[in-house]
Amino acid sequence: MKTAIVTGGAAGLGADIAKVLTDNHYRVGIIDLGADRVERAAAALPGAVGIEADVSSPEQVEAAFAAFGEVPDLLVNNAGIVRFGGLEEQSVQDYIDVLNINLLGSCLCARQVAPGMMSRGSGHIINFTSINGIHPAPGVGLYSGTKAAMANMTQAMSIEWGP
Ligand SMILES: NC(=O)c1ccc[n+]([C@@H]2O[C@H](COP(=O)([O-])OP(=O)(O)OC[C@H]3O[C@@H](n4cnc5c(N)ncnc54)[C@H](O)[C@@H]3O)[C@@H](O)[C@H]2O)c1
Structure with missing residues (x-):
């Protein structure tokens, strides 16, 4: 059985991706925020397992991938957020959150599976x-x-890890 991990898989595009994968007989790990949301999303899909974790937390990411129990065939780094507003209006916390979830979070998950x-x-x-x-x-x-x-990081991953 093929396996996949989908971050942000409890809602939106990630939930649709998780469904397509379970429809195609993948065992899918759904990583997302909120134990209830994650459990509900996984319960709706046969072959899915829900794992609550914040992708911007190195400790939670490490524990989440360990909980899945195997290196997946596919990692879908989908979790992401947008905070609307001018660059000068955004708070320091907005900068930290958007950078940490969209960029650091995807990198932390990728480095868990790449080796x-x-x-x-x-x-x-x-x-x-x-x-x-x-x-x-x-x-x-x-x-x-x-x-x-x-996008640039994806090219770097491809150059270093692809071969
Ligand atoms: N919707 C669009 O039109 C669109 C367009 C271009 C790119 N994208 C990208 O597609 C991805 C999904 O977008 P969407 O519209 O489905 O978003 P969404 O807000 O509907 O869903 C995002 C999911 O990610 C989860 N998430 C957020 N922060 C998280 C964290 N720290 N740890 C774990 N999970 C977290 C949320 O709980 C949610 O379930 C994002 O990366 C987004 O930037 C979306």
């Missing part, structure tokens, strides 16, 4: 970026920067 995928000789990582990562727009500048960085 195992490389030693096994197979595996896929999908990182979510955005059209705003290519074309920043007013009011989403902070989000745009994290998505641009994630």
Whole structure:
């Protein structure tokens, strides 16, 4: 049985991705915030297991991947947030949250699976970026920067880990 971990899989695009994967007989780990939300999302999908974790916490990410119990065939780094507002209006906490969840969170999850995928000789990582990562727009500048960085990081992962 193929396996996958979907971050932010309790709602939105991540929930749809988790459903497509379980429909295709993957064992899916749904990593998201809120024990109830995660449990509900996993219970709705046969073959899904819910794991509560904040992707921006190194300790929680490590524990979540250990709880899944195996290096997945596929990691979908979908968890992400947007905080709307001008760059000068956003609070320091907005900067910390958006950078830590969108950029650091995806990197922390990727580094959990990369060594195992490389030693096994197979595996896929999908990182979510955005059209705003290519074309920043007013009011989403902070989000745009994290998505641009994630696109660049994806290329770096590909160059280092792909071969
Ligand atoms: N919806 C769009 O139009 C769109 C467009 C371009 C890119 N994206 C990207 O697609 C991804 C999903 O977007 P969406 O619209 O489904 O978002 P959403 O807000 O509907 O869902 C995001 C999920 O991520 C989870 N999440 C947030 N912070 C988390 C954290 N710290 N740890 C674990 N989980 C966390 C949320 O709880 C939620 O379940 C995001 O990365 C987003 O930037 C979305």
